[in-house]
Amino acid sequence: MSQYDVLCIGNAIVDIIARCDETFLRDNAIIKGAMNLIDAERAELLYSRMGPAIETSGGSAGNTAAGIASLGGKAAYFGKIARDQLGDIFRHDIRAQGVAFDTKPLAGQPPTARSMIFVTPDGERSMNTYLGACVELGPEDVEKDKAEAARVTYFEGYLWDPPRAKEAIRLTAGYAHGAGREVSMTLSDSFCVDRYRAEFLELMRSATVDIVFANESELKALYQTSSFEDGLAAIRRDCRLAAVTRSEKGSVIVRGDETVDVDAIRIDQLVDTTGAGDLYASGFLHGYTTGRPLGECGRLGSLAAGLVIQQIGPRPRENLRDAARRHGL
Amino acid sequence: MSQYDVLCIGNAIVDIIARCDETFLRDNAIIKGAMNLIDAERAELLYSRMGPAIETSGGSAGNTAAGIASLGGKAAYFGKIARDQLGDIFRHDIRAQGVAFDTKPLAGQPPTARSMIFVTPDGERSMNTYLGACVELGPEDVEKDKAEAARVTYFEGYLWDPPRAKEAIRLTAGYAHGAGREVSMTLSDSFCVDRYRAEFLELMRSATVDIVFANESELKALYQTSSFEDGLAAIRRDCRLAAVTRSEKGSVIVRGDETVDVDAIRIDQLVDTTGAGDLYASGFLHGYTTGRPLGECGRLGSLAAGLVIQQIGPRPRENLRDAARRHGL
Numbered sequence: 107m108s109q110y111d112v113l114c115i116g117n118a119i120v121d122i123i124a125r126c127d128e129t130f131l132r133d134n135a136i137i138k139g140a141m142n143l144i145d146a147e148r149a150e151l152l153y154s155r156m157g158p159a160i161e162t163s164g165g166s167a168g169n170t171a172a173g174i175a176s177l178g179g180k181a182a183y184f185g186k187i188a189r190d191q192l193g194d195i196f197r198h199d200i201r202a203q204g205v206a207f208d209t210k211p212l213a214g215q216p217p218t219a220r221s222m223i224f225v226t227p228d229g230e231r232s233m234n235t236y237l238g239a240c241v242e243l244g245p246e247d248v249e250k251d252k253a254e255a256a257r258v259t260y261f262e263g264y265l266w267d268p269p270r271a272k273e274a275i276r277l278t279a280g281y282a283h284g285a286g287r288e289v290s291m292t293l294s295d296s297f298c299v300d301r302y303r304a305e306f307l308e309l310m311r312s313a314t315v316d317i318v319f320a321n322e323s324e325l326k327a328l329y330q331t332s333s334f335e336d337g338l339a340a341i342r343r344d345c346r347l348a349a350v351t352r353s354e355k356g357s358v359i360v361r362g363d364e365t366v367d368v369d370a371i372r373i374d375q376l377v378d379t380t381g382a383g384d385l386y387a388s389g390f391l392h393g394y395t396t397g398r399p400l401g402e403c404g405r406l407g408s409l410a411a412g413l414v415i416q417q418i419g420p421r422p423r424e425n426l427r428d429a430a431r432r433h434g435l
Numbered sequence: 436m437s438q439y440d441v442l443c444i445g446n447a448i449v450d451i452i453a454r455c456d457e458t459f460l461r462d463n464a465i466i467k468g469a470m471n472l473i474d475a476e477r478a479e480l481l482y483s484r485m486g487p488a489i490e491t492s493g494g495s496a497g498n499t500a501a502g503i504a505s506l507g508g509k510a511a512y513f514g515k516i517a518r519d520q521l522g523d524i525f526r527h528d529i530r531a532q533g534v535a536f537d538t539k540p541l542a543g544q545p546p547t548a549r550s551m552i553f554v555t556p557d558g559e560r561s562m563n564t565y566l567g568a569c570v571e572l573g574p575e576d577v578e579k580d581k582a583e584a585a586r587v588t589y590f591e592g593y594l595w596d597p598p599r600a601k602e603a604i605r606l607t608a609g610y611a612h613g614a615g616r617e618v619s620m621t622l623s624d625s626f627c628v629d630r631y632r633a634e635f636l637e638l639m640r641s642a643t644v645d646i647v648f649a650n651e652s653e654l655k656a657l658y659q660t661s662s663f664e665d666g667l668a669a670i671r672r673d674c675r676l677a678a679v680t681r682s683e684k685g686s687v688i689v690r691g692d693e694t695v696d697v698d699a700i701r702i703d704q705l706v707d708t709t710g711a712g713d714l715y716a717s718g719f720l721h722g723y724t725t726g727r728p729l730g731e732c733g734r735l736g737s738l739a740a741g742l743v744i745q746q747i748g749p750r751p752r753e754n755l756r757d758a759a760r761r762h763g764l
Contacts, residue, residue: 122524125752158501158528158750161490172487191520191546195451199487217520421487423454 110206111179111395113256115271115278116167117240117264118185118209119219120192121380123231123418124159126224131232136224141233141295143267144222149236152222161192162419163199164221166262166294169381169420173388173410175204176426179395182206182252184274188239192218203421209247212239229376229415237268244270245277253281257395258317260387263294266302279314290317292387293324300327310345317347317394319387325350349404351386356408359400368404371412371433381420385410388426402435409433439535440508440724442585444600444607445496446569446593447514447538448548449521450709452747453488455553460561465553470562470624472596478565481551490521491748492528493550495591495623498710498749502717502739504533505755508724511535511581513603517568521547528750538576541568558705558744566597573599574606582610586724587646589716592623595631608643619646621716622653629656639674646676646723648716654679678733680715685737688729697733700741700762710749714739717755731764738762 131138134152144152163172165185174181183200187193189211196218200207219238223231243265253259259282265271279289291309293299299306306328309315318341320328325337334352341348342360351357354373359366389410393403413429414422422429460467463481473481492501494514503510512529516522518540525547529536548567552560572594582588588611594600608618620638622628628635635657638644647670649657654666663681670677671689680686683702688695718739722732742758743751751758 153527156527156531158492158531158752159524160748161524163487195488195490198482198485202485202487419489423487 109180110182110252110256111258112171112174112391113182113184113252113259114167114171115184115259115261115265115275116165117219117237117262117268118168118187118196119165119221119235119240120196121162121164121221121223121420122156122159123162123223123225123378123380124157126157126226128226131224131226136232136234137297138226138232139230140297141235141264144234144236146236149220149222149234152234156222160418161195162421163196164380164420166264166292166384167260168196168200169384170260170387170391171205172200172203172421173385173426174392176422177388177392177406177410177430178427179392182256184209184243184247184249186212186239186243186247188212188216188218190217192220193239206252208249212242216241223380225378225380225418229379231378231380241268243268243274245273248274248277248281250281253278254285254287256282256287258288258290258391260290260391262292263298263302263306266298266305276314288316289314290319290391291315292319292383293328296323296327299324303328307344315345318345319349319383319390321351321383349386349390349407351383351411357386357404359404361400364400366400366404368401368408371408373412373416375416377416378418379415381414382411384420385414385422406430406435409435438509439511439581439585440587441500441503441720442511442513442581442588443496443500444513444588444590444594444604445494446548446566446591446597447497447516447525448494448550448564448569449525450491450493450550450552450749451485451488452491452552452554452709453486455486455555457555460553460555465561465563466626467555467561468559469626470564470593473563473565475565478549478551478563481563485551489747490524491750492525493749495593495621495713496589497525497529498713499589499716499720500534501529501532501750502714502755503721505751506717506721506735506739506759507756508721511585513538513572513576513578515541515568515572515576517541517545517547519546521549522568535581537578541571545570552709554707554709554747558708560707560709570597572597572603574602577603577606577610579610582607583614583616585611585616587617587619587720589619589720591621592627592631592635595627595634605643617645618643619648619720620644621648621712622657625652625656628653632657636673644674647674648678648712648719650680650712678715678719678736680712680740686715686733688733690729693729695729695733697730697737700737702741702745704745706745707747708744710743711740713749714743714751735759735764738764
């Protein structure tokens with residue numbers, strides 16, 4: 107029996123969240139809806155212009171791990187924090203959620219990563235991420251026992267931004283496959299796909315990655331197409347299993363000849379889209395690692411994503427296992 | 436003309452907020468609804484038992500200053516943070532709200548104060564405050580120009596907990612009165628009143644304080660009575676102006692022979708009572724320093740308090756000036 111359902115690997119980030127209007131994004135050259143990478147100097151500038159904020163642990167794969175634990179699954183996490191107050195917050199929150207997190211924190215500089223997230227009135231989030239300590243994640247941070255013990259290893263495409271995290275991923279994937287496990291990734295962001303298209307395709311075509319999560323714009327960016335259908339046909343060929351999210355249109359899951367369409371859940375009020383994709387992956391992977399049919403995996407994803415976008419912040423404050431029961435899942 | 440409407444002085448605290456059930460409070464000997472003072476060791480213990488949390492700038496008088504600025508008033512703040520990440524968060528948030536905040540941060544230990552706030556399903560908050568750098572606030576932190584330039588100086592009774600803050604208060608009150616200004620305080624917490632009853636009464640009876648804010652339980656604690664009417668009669672004698680809040684029963688304002696009853700606003704959903712009293716003081720003092728009649732001051736207080744308890748965290752994310760306009764205030 108496997109000790110973990112899912113091992114998640116990602117940039118360990120504390121989110122700093124404030125609302126802003128559309129003008130603010132334009133005036134500050136922030137690409138709307140994207141993950142904008144920033145350096146320390148720009149982080150300071152943007153923070154000086156940001157309104158009063160709240161802080162919450164984030165990081166794409168960290169949110170997914172938290173979601174899996176909230177659903178009752180067993181999750182582990184690799185990610186690099188520094189020994190500082192933001193690092194303490196990150197470690198506290200993910201462990202308090204029940205996720206195994208033992209990556210050695212960085213003793214000196216740079217500090218723990220933070221992402222300044224601006225939420226516009228339409229609920230869309232635009233992220234500005236200073237990677238900080240995340241740039242130090244490397245193969246020395248791979249815990250072999252966890253890589254071998256997790257049914258699925260899941261990582262962010264964002265990990266191609268820091269210099270050595272990809273080495274950690276390839277090492278972990280090797281351990282996982284060696285132990286007969288599966289490996290999964292999210293394409294993370296369409297601009298991230300633009301930066302690393304060739305490498306992402308290689309990961310899929312070499313079967314380093316078995317399961318791929320993408321949203322519609324990431325899928326189109328990957329295959330440089332404006333046609334969703336063409337993108338779907340291509341990803342169906344390139345990986346064993348793919349789940350493509352389409353916001354309010356739900357998601358489409360493809361595996362070989364199989365295609366499963368999943369509806370989004372009904373939303374009372376869209377508050378903040380931060381974490382939507384991360385939580386979809388939580389629900390899907392929780393279903394997948396507990397042996398549910400693909401449609402049910404997708405519905406668990408829709409539910410977790412639908413709940414997180416009705417609150418501020420990327421990790422649902424509600425217990426997801428209770429929510430799933432309430433929704434008959 | 437006065438440069439500031441209100442100068443607020445308090446313990447500069449970052450709030451760490453999580454939900455918990457009633458059992459958790461009992462199991463951890465946390466006095467429900469109170470501000471429980473804790474040391475570094477207990478802070479670590481409680482944090483290890485706390486669920487995933489969010490962080491937001493807090494501190495009673497800091498919340499009041501933020502509320503006044505949000506209402507369109509000019510506010511300043513004195514409070515001691517350390518040069519650390521939580522201190523950066525506190526300074527950012529209060530300045531981003533438009534509050535003048537220039538207290539010199541502490542270079543070394545202890546770190547910036549934090550309060551672990553547990554919110555039970557009934558919306559009540561129970562605070563566990565580690566004072567950290569706040570213990571270093573002293574008369575050397577008093578900015579004479581701000582004390583003289585503010586129409587009203589407002590401070591927390593909580594400031595009697597750190598050792599030398601009371602010296603800062605007495606110095607500031609002297610400057611303020613010397614410039615013909617008024618001085619105001621909140622009784623903060625019924626247990627705080629128990630700790631410093633004689634000194635609080637002396638502040639009022641010596642007219643060091645002109646305006647007092649209290650809730651019903653603090654008023655009863657101050658006069659060691661179970662009768663609200665007796666408490667009200669006593670505070671009417673002891674200070675020039677008092678505003679006593681009574682949760683969903685609204686508030687009562689007394690000044691000499693004058694008595695003004697103010698209704699609470701209608702609440703859709705009580706989420707988290709954190710900041711209710713602080714925001715009542717914001718609204719009241721904004722009305723007071725802009726020359727409104729007492730009833731209108733109280734209604735502004737009710738509105739600001741009513742809005743903050745319908746969200747998580749002690750500082751309203753909504754612009755209070757817009758909210759006041761919408762409510763015809």
